[in-house]
Amino acid sequence: MTAPILRLDDLCKHYGALPVTDHVSLEVGRHEIHAVIGPNGAGKSTLVGEIAGSIVPDHGRVLIDGEDVTGESVAARARRGLARVFQTSRVIKDFSTLDNALLAAIATDGTAFRFLTPVAGETATRERARAALDRVGLADRGDVLAGRLAHGEKRALELAMGLVQAPRLLLLDEPMAGTGREETERLTELLASLAGEVAMLIVEHDMATVFRLADRITVLIGGAVAICGTPAEIRADPTVRSAYLGEGAP
Numbered sequence: 001m002t003a004p005i006l007r008l009d010d011l012c013k014h015y016g017a018l019p020v021t022d023h024v025s026l027e028v029g030r031h032e033i034h035a036v037i038g039p040n041g042a043g044k045s046t047l048v049g050e051i052a053g054s055i056v057p058d059h060g061r062v063l064i065d066g067e068d069v070t071g072e073s074v075a076a077r078a079r080r081g082l083a084r085v086f087q088t089s090r091v092i093k094d095f096s097t098l099d100n101a102l103l104a105a106i107a108t109d110g111t112a113f114r115f116l117t118p119v120a121g122e123t124a125t126r127e128r129a130r131a132a133l134d135r136v137g138l139a140d141r142g143d144v145l146a147g148r149l150a151h152g153e154k155r156a157l158e159l160a161m162g163l164v165q166a167p168r169l170l171l172l173d174e175p176m177a178g179t180g181r182e183e184t185e186r187l188t189e190l191l192a193s194l195a196g197e198v199a200m201l202i203v204e205h206d207m208a209t210v211f212r213l214a215d216r217i218t219v220l221i222g223g224a225v226a227i228c229g230t231p232a233e234i235r236a237d238p239t240v241r242s243a244y245l246g247e248g249a250p
């Protein structure tokens with residue numbers, strides 16, 4: 001059996017006496033969209049940080065494609081195919097949309113000695129950047145300054161900057177935060193169109209998006225996994241319904 005693209009094994013993190021990640025174990029399959037939901041302060045962002053490598057857990061392991069990466073840096077995990085998008089915008093407003101995608105591509109290539117790179121390499125990188133913009137519907141916006149893009153387009157650009165890394169797992173931290181209903185729907189459909197191409201772990205408060213996209217949902221409460229299941233299982237769970245989703249849940 002092939003290893004899941006991501007496995008968290010009994011992950012724990014305390015801030016002082018407060019358990020923020022409380023013995024969390026979960027798996028994301030190679031073609032799965034896995035949502036993590038939970039009330040404010042449940043520990044979702046901390047978990048994303050532990051997966052990305054920016055927060056060190058006190059205990060437990062993070063495995064990417066079966067390899068223990070718990071001691072590895074953010075950059076090393078990125079080289080293994082992990083791309084984190086939406087947490088803090090990486091978009092540079094004074095650069096063109098294409099140049100932003102290009103920068104993300106160059107950063108992934110890790111080419112510290114770019115002056116030695118043959119022109120063919122430059123062209124290939126540019127093509128990758130263009131392809132990523134095309135994938136998110138920004139093909140004809142490459143020359144526009146990123147600062148002039150509409151909010152939803154900036155979100156799409158951030159996604160392109162993740163996709164240009166040819167990731168195997170996209171870590172999406174509240175992708176719909178600050179977007180209006182229409183933009184949210186467009187962005188949700190864009191993510192849905194990537195299903196099967198790249199695995200995703202998505203932290204999101206917008207329940208319509210979560211239930212539209214997720215193959216499985218993990219509910220985090222007080223840093224611990226309250227339940228993990230299919231959207232139908234989560235929707236039907238009486239504890240989750242009353243404690244978190246509310247009666248108006250989708």
Ligand SMILES: Nc1ncnc2c1ncn2[C@@H]1O[C@H](COP(=O)(O)OP(=O)(O)OP(=O)(O)O)[C@@H](O)[C@H]1O
Nearest residue numbers: 015016018020038039040041042043044045046047
């Ligand atoms: N660096 C830190 N030092 C101390 N406490 C922290 C730190 N970071 C987070 N916390 C606390 O850990 C808990 C979990 O925070 P976290 O941001 O991971 O939750 P969250 O589920 O992402 O919340 P939200 O949905 O509001 O973004 C909160 O009680 C928060 O105050």
